Amino acid sequence: MDLPVLVINFKTYTEARGAKGLELAKLSESIANEFGANIIIVPQVVDMLGIAGEVDIPVFSQHLDHKSPGSATGYIEVTALHEGGIQGTLLNHSERRLEISILEQSVQLASSNGLKSIVCAGTINLSRAVSSFNPWAVAMEPPELIGGDVSVTTRPQAVKDTVSAVSSVDQSIIPLTGAGVKTAEHLGVAIDLGSKGVLLASGIVKVKNQKEVLEEMAKIMIKY
Amino acid sequence: MDLPVLVINFKTYTEARGAKGLELAKLSESIANEFGANIIIVPQVVDMLGIAGEVDIPVFSQHLDHKSPGSATGYIEVTALHEGGIQGTLLNHSERRLEISILEQSVQLASSNGLKSIVCAGTINLSRAVSSFNPWAVAMEPPELIGGDVSVTTRPQAVKDTVSAVSSVDQSIIPLTGAGVKTAEHLGVAIDLGSKGVLLASGIVKVKNQKEVLEEMAKIMIKY
């Protein structure tokens, strides 16, 4: 996958649910194709497979349970994701933190089933820690900024240190950043600081001019 | 909904996943319609909405998270279920037990969003306990029999006592039973003992002659 990458988490926002979720997925696909930008969409769990059947850009899961197929009523099981065309998963999102051994095993489970994993982490130390599990990407998001109006890029040193911390463990892991990212400018700053992309949610999902914001972001992305 | 009811939990069995899950859903629908039997299907989480869009029999969720729409990455949120045509949910399945206060609140959350809840319980005392939360139905399943070859109906006194325990709290709650139920005969015995239906999984999902077993069960059901 070419970098940088824009990862859009639909969370369980009503603005990105059901038919609206599919619409946002289609919009993301059309902009990705028009600009040649790499956009990953992460719809809510129950919409995910339906959307994956309708678009050609990568669809990731918001979570993955460390379970085998079978006796796992109510869980999100990896082979069903793979079969349904899901290409990766978030893990350890700040709204869904995991027990540390389960996290290590979930990264392995994703990987051995052909899914990329983006492991979220709230601090620089946690970013380095989770890099030891060898995920596809690590997304550092200070929890106190998530969903708010202050972009993580207002903390340039933290972004730089995260990039260094992740790379110090393994240079092939993709360092991402997120929290409060709402504009193409934020995106540009994040990339200038060494981040290979951003993880965002409300900055796209909850704005009225989704198309415009996405287009501006795509224009910035393809400069790199 | 007319009683008795047959509730088919697809779990995360590979035999009831993706295209196969839809096939089983269609089969269930056709038998429900042919015989006038009440069949509820409970597909795995990621398949649920897709199947709900394709069949007219009730589709239930395997689980529901006690979360509000929005900042709940990776969770199963009730308004998305309602919007997607889901009519109810299992709660507290033996493979996904809940904290007691969360369970009470989840029953209320389902109910206030128009979803029926089937609360699972592993003992007679637990069946009475969860009846206090006023769910639509209570399904008693001894955990040690789930997925096995011994039917809960080999313990007639336990089934009868569960029915009494549930009804003693509120006569409008539907007492169900499950675990090891594999044949129309098991189903008949369960109903004779006072159960208003059964919850089953492998007994349908993992057999080769699904159609035949379902038809036999439907024939028994419509006698009551």
Add this chain to the structure above:
Amino acid sequence: MDLPVLVINFKTYTEARGAKGLELAKLSESIANEFGANIIIVPQVVDMLGIAGEVDIPVFSQHLDHKSPGSATGYIEVTALHEGGIQGTLLNHSERRLEISILEQSVQLASSNGLKSIVCAGTINLSRAVSSFNPWAVAMEPPELIGGDVSVTTRPQAVKDTVSAVSSVDQSIIPLTGAGVKTAEHLGVAIDLGSKGVLLASGIVKVKNQKEVLEEMAKIMIKY
């Protein structure tokens, strides 16, 4: 044990920790003995056995883990409590809610090891629900009042309904109430409403005149 009973939860308050905890335990003992009032103390976990060795009134645990002796590093194991002279345990306190099946099993584990259990519940329905597990006592505490300045006795109907709900399951279960209880008057009202005692914490632990408040409460208790 004679009723009514006063249950003092030391929580992890600094005012009832270590030497101060032992002091409060001794004060409780002396007032219990002087007035013939029944006072149960519930010191913090790490102080519990030391205090139990120093006083003759009942000492309860704040929690009990559903574990067998042996491979349970970091847990509170019941046989160690029994051997150390602990006579009972709180379970499902609002600050430490339990998974519903674990709660049922923990009540049984306590009972089969000779410990009384006081199961906490935040609503009337939960009080009735947990009564099905046959604990020694059920303590209804609306979570929003715990640690605050509004006594549960300002909701007389809720207290009465809890007493009825608990008794409707089994008349031998002791209905207690708590949250915001700070004065002898609150205690008296609670008992008049049918409660067989109260569970309190800050109302004793965090006041300067502990002796005076306890004496007034003891005077009320022995009138019943």
Add this chain to the structure above:
Amino acid sequence: MDLPVLVINFKTYTEARGAKGLELAKLSESIANEFGANIIIVPQVVDMLGIAGEVDIPVFSQHLDHKSPGSATGYIEVTALHEGGIQGTLLNHSERRLEISILEQSVQLASSNGLKSIVCAGTINLSRAVSSFNPWAVAMEPPELIGGDVSVTTRPQAVKDTVSAVSSVDQSIIPLTGAGVKTAEHLGVAIDLGSKGVLLASGIVKVKNQKEVLEEMAKIMIKY
């Protein structure tokens, strides 16, 4: 603290509970003093403070909850440990794994209250990961060997790689190893492989000749 160190986890073994726990603590103290060996004892939670008041060797906690003093009924709170003379804590033992962010914060909480932390980890990657939190020590224990008859020292490469992984993050973190360690010879091999000590439980707690085994281990330790 001088190295190497012998860390004895009493777990909740009946053989190291109450009076027997105090006896083992005293024995450990006498051997530590006689040989000048560094022995840390980790009694079960409810015995811990009583034992800390009776011996002069370091007493560690088996666990620490990430809670503030006050409204934390049933939890193990750090300031109570510090006040009671506890010098450190195990964290993330295989029998009590932690959510990854809580683990990071628990290490900080211990440290800011003057307690050393020994973070347990089941794999080499996890050992490196938790080193990012800057604990006092990291103890690698393959879960499948814990409590068994095969010593971790039968996997020399894994021990060496753990030592390297921990040191690669921060040379000041003490690499320990454990699982199946039962003899002075195992201890010697572990130290030869770069481990600065061992964590053991049944190897001391459940043997009849505790004194003899401890003496032999102490003799090995002081050679380094």
